[in-house]
């Protein structure tokens with residue numbers, strides 16, 4: 001278990017998030033133009049999202065970073081401690097582009113509501129608690145499955161009470177823990193294990209994961225709209241397709257598709273995630289965390305990670321050091 005993979009997970013998430021921020025909310029055709037005209041043309045570092053220069057990442061990575069810090073400080077997952085760190089980020093108005101459910105839960109925490117009750121109730125089911133869950137997979141890797149499942153659930157509940165959000169957080173953390181082993185990926189086993197974890201929170205989510213091998217036979221332009229509809233009621237489906245929705249089931253499925261389509265290629269994983277537009281910062285953050293944990297820091301383009309920042313702080317060297325510290329604590 002190399003610490004290079006821990007740092008790769010955090011940096012991989014941050015870079016996916018920063019690239020995705022540029023097309024967050026974009027329709028697929030525009031997002032695809034960004035991928036081919038800017039990202040794959042080697043111009044990514046030249047374009048940020050106003051008022052930020054390229055490299056600013058968003059709430060996805062900010063909250064994952066806070067979770068990693070909390071795991072290190074407490075030597076494990078402590079919901080009260082992490083809930084406080086979430087609340088402080090929002091109190092300082094430092095969260096970049098957060099979903100409504102998380103912002104509302106953070107406000108309840110700031111109003112004194114305990115973490116067990118602060119989460120936004122169903123049917124609010126965006127990707128807000130899945131997008132930050134990767135550090136749980138790093139910390140509770142190996143045979144610490146029960147702790148992983150419990151911590152993923154509790155960290156999700158702080159902001160999201162819907163079972164589909166619990167499933168999404170468990171799947172993202174679980175995926176990271178599986179790819180950390182360093183063994184070459186066996187997609188069928190990977191999918192079966194993730195579906196099993198999802199099932200205890202949401203049957204629909206588990207069914208979606210089991211359907212991934214079928215989607216993987218399709219090109220992204222066909223799989224994207226199909227995954228975007230999955231698990232939604234007819235009246236909730238955008239027609240025409242507007243990209244990957246905020247909904248946690250489609251978001252996590254799209255991140256897994258993007259990774260499984262190009263497991264050995266971080267850059268192509270992110271390009272695939274972004275090509276569908278919509279909730280792109282989040283899908284690329286989750287796909288980037290999993291790919292970064294699988295391929296390690298060496299698989300992530302250095303010329304771009306050098307630009308990573310959170311409003312002047314927490315850039316590349318700090319994120320790498322955070323991954324190393326998390327590795328030290330998790331393997332102590």
Ligand SMILES: [Mg+2]
Nearest residue numbers: 058059060281
């Ligand atoms: Mg975001």
